Amino acid sequence: MLAVFLSQAAPLLGQTRQQSAQKTGEEINLTADSLKVEEKGSRIEAKGNVELKRQEMILKADEVRFNRETQQAEAKGKVSVDDPLWKMKAEAAEFNLEQETATIDQGEIFLETGHLSMSGKRLEKFSGQAYHIDEGFFTTCLCESGPPTWKVSADQIDLRREGEAIIRGGTFYLMDVPVFYLPYAYFPLRTERQTGFLFPKFGSSSREGFKFEQPFFWAISKSADATVGIDVESRARVGLFGELRTILSRDARGEIALSYFNEGLRKNEDRSVGDRTIADQDIPKNRWSVFATHRQSSPLGWKTYSDIAAFSDDLYLRDIDTFVLDSPRERELRSSRYASSRFGVLRDFNDMRLQGEWAFYQDFIQPDKHTLQKTPQILFRGRRVLGETPLEFRWRAEGVNYLRKEGADGLRLDLRPEMLLPFQLFPYFPGSFNLALRETAYHLYQDEGSFDRNRSRQLVEVRGNVGTSVGRVYDLGTSYLRRMKHVVEPEMSYLFIPRVRDRDIPIFDGTDRINRRNLLTFALTNRLWGKFAQETIAVPEDRDVELVSSANVGDIREMGRLRLALSYDIDRERKGGDSLSDLDMNFRLTPLDYLALGFDTGLNPGPWQMSQAAAVFSLLDPRPLTHRVLDRDFMRPNQLDLSYRFIRRDSLAELADNANLATLSDERLLRRNIVGALGINTLFHLTDRVLLLYNTTYNARDGQFTSNRGGIKLLSHCECWTLSFTLKRSTNPDKTSFNFSFDLLGLSSQNKELFK
Structure with a gap:
């Protein structure tokens, strides 16, 4: 075996390339059984x-001729190229190592980005990832044996740098069976954004009938794209939807989603309403929705923002859902009382903030004519240390203009200056004392019942707290956890607010009713901190491995926390009443980065009953995924999430079943608890190519499931298509739906997480 080291000191490349190479120490190594050097x-x-190495590229062949001056290489016999971005096999090839171009005879090329395989009688590689193929085909299927699931063959194929494929005289094959002829066609091949039709979505519902959805994706520019489509539901509606996303600059971005549906196919509208406590149960023929958001910062420091959510009717979110435009915000609104829209501007000045906001609300339960709108709300708050003294002056000034069609509305100005004095009671007992004065003034636009049009309220708030922190470090010396620190933080606080007369002022929100307080609160917090070993996770070099949960090695983080808090009401003790509040317990445990446990509860110390509780358990599979595929769902680890929420009945328990005050009845049973809900969410890789999903919500109070959703997703053996089935059962509205989705990965695939 002979070897030649080709130093960059020789004039191997053009001047530009040579300068770059000299900076990076680039070199070329050539080894072979026999070497012959000509022309000096x-x-x-x-x-x-023969093996030629240049940076991370390795060229192998039976015979190679290389010109050091032109960087031209000719290879023959079992030619192969191994590069991080592409792989190649051929009978013969010519390369220009400087320009990274090639001419390949009877070759095959595989591009790592997009898992794209192509072969042909003659292939030409241009600068970058651009190719021309004569009498060849391409596919994203990675089949070890047998024909690919799908492929496109053509007389001529051009693959551009932008990830577009243009074919002439082509045929689309399924399992080597020609399906249709393509005299001229365009395909987006990159996994990144590309304009084109996405694969249609299909489904069926017991209420809406057969469902068909055809989306189209438009890559407008590098900083903007859009999705538009048509939705057809055979027993309910026909509609259009669209979503536009754009990043105008580093400091400006926005999104807007619109939809329109015509309910001309619907029959028996009255039977479609599942909740009779909703005030407006009308289902209009023309329905629409608007979702929008934007964030923008100016060079002067001002920031503007908006979040819009508006719907044609109160039942829109319960009735209509789309496969494509199913955002987290929309899913959250499906279980909310209100839809809110806001527009605002703010500016931060060191320790101060000035903010103005307009907020509008759509009530899904009661008539909107009673709903208060904030038009606008002005907020100015800040803090400032007074000279060289320890005193800190804080202030908060808020003005709100409340408007609604019926009921009391008007202006409210709330001023709250505050003085804070930090102190050191003992060397290890820091604390603070707060004194705040509060003035709230009202002006109503019209006479409303017993409320005066101009009223004000004055308050004094006195607060104080003192606490300390003690801890101990334990040297464990294990390979995973080096040290652990246990910290105990006792704290005592006091709050006093005198009683004021406020029945002659309207109720706009929680600011308008502040009860007398004379409370001592005792709290004890235990924390466990861990310092983890400075180690890295070993990954075999010959495996394509993605670490789904990078263990937080070498860091310091909180592993667990338990906080207990109990308040003592001095006034109630004087009157012989129940002077103790619920015992609040807050527990968090994260011993591993893939395991989390949380529990919050309030215990009534009288009968020692839980008044409310919330528990969560989350477990992720820490094992790395051993193979990378184009589908995002298959790149997620196995996971299990459990949650439970409980609220015991109280005087307002009736509102849990009926929040519409206009239809509230005293005949409803008040013995039921307000909430008792169990949630389960699982994602499990049954095999490398079968993914299972199941999530459910069980109403323990009523003894029934409120929603059930299960799904299965199949990845083809050649990893170039997925098939998804989901079945969902809900009680509000009462319907069963079935959805079907098929995607050719890397070809017209939206590449969204279907099982999110």
Whole structure:
């Protein structure tokens, strides 16, 4: 075996390339069974087990001729190229190592990005990832044996740098069976954004009938794209939807989603309403929705923002859902009382903030004519240390203009200056004392019942707290956890607010009713901190591995926390009443980065009953995924999430079943608890190519499931298509729906997480 080291000191490349190479120490190594050097070393001929290395590229062949001056190489016999971005096999090939171009005869090329395979009688590689193929085909299927699931063959194929494929005289094949002829066609091949039709979505519902959805994706520019489509539901509606996303600059971005549906196919509208406590149960023929958001910052420091959610009717979110435009915000609104829209501007000045906001609300339960709108709300708050003293002055000034069609509305100005004095009671007992004065003034636009049009309220708030922190470090010395620190933080606080007369002022929100307080609160917090070993996770070099949960090695983080808090009401003790509040317990445990446990509860110390509780348990599979595929769902680890929420009945328990005050009845049973709900969410890789999903919500109070959703997703053996089935059963509205989705990965695939 002979070897030649080709130093960059020789004029191997053009001047631009040479300068870059000298900076990076680039070199070329050529090894072979026999080497022949001609023309004073400028031409080299190598034969037998030839291997040429240049940076991360390795060229192998039976015979190679290389010109050091032109960087031209000719390879023959079992030619192969191994590069991080692409792989190649051929009978013969010509390369220009400087320009990264090639001409390949009877070759095959595989591009790592997009898992794209292509072969042809003659292939030309241009600068970058651009190719021309004569009498060839391409596919994203990675089949070890047998024909690919799908492929496109053509007389001529051009693959552009932008990830577009243009074919002439082509045929689309399924399992080597020609399906249709393509005299001229365009395909988006990159996994990144590309304009084109996405695969249609299909489904069926017991209420809406057969469902068909055809989306189209438009890559407008590098900073903007859009999705538009048509939705057809055979027993309910026909509609259009669209979503536009754009990043105008580093400091400006926005999104807007619109939809319109015509309910001309619907029959028996009255039977479609599942909740009779909703005030407006009308289902209009023309229905629409608007979702929008934007964030923008100016060079002067001002920031503007908006979040819009508006719907044609109160039942829209319960009735209509789309496969494509199913955002987290929309899913959250499906279980909310209100839809809110806001527009605002703010500016931060060191320790101060000035903010103005307009907020509008759509009530899904009661008539909107009673709903208060904030038009606008002005907020100015800040803090400032007074000279060289320890005193800190804080302030909060808020003005709100409340408007609604019926009921009391008007202006409210709330001023709250505050003085804070930090102190050190003992060397290890820091604390603070707060004194705040509060003035709230009202002006109503019209006479409303017993409320005066101009009223004000004055309050004094006195607060104080003192606490300390003690801890101990334990040197464990294990390979995973080096040290652990246990910290105990006792704290005592006091709050006093005198009683004021406020029945002659309207109720706009919680600011308008502040009860007398004379409370002592005792709290004890235990924390466990861990310092983890400075180690890295070993990954075999010959495996394509993605670490789904990078263990937080070498860091310091909180592993667990338990906080207990109990308040003592001095006034109630004087009157012989129940002077103790619920015992609040807050527990968090994260011993591992893939395991989390949380529990919050309030215990009534009288009968020692839980008044409310919330528990969560989350477990992720820590094992790395051993194979990378184009589908995002298959790149997620196995996971299990459990949650439970409980609220015991109280005087307002009736509102849990009926929040519409206009239809509230005293005949409803008040013995039921307000909430008792169990949630389960699982994602499990049954095999490398079968993914299972199940999530459910069980109403323990009523003894029934409120929603059930299960799904299965199949990945083809060649990893180039997925098939998804989901079945969902809900009680509000009462319907069963079935959805079906098929995607060719890397070809017209939206590449969204279907099982999110």
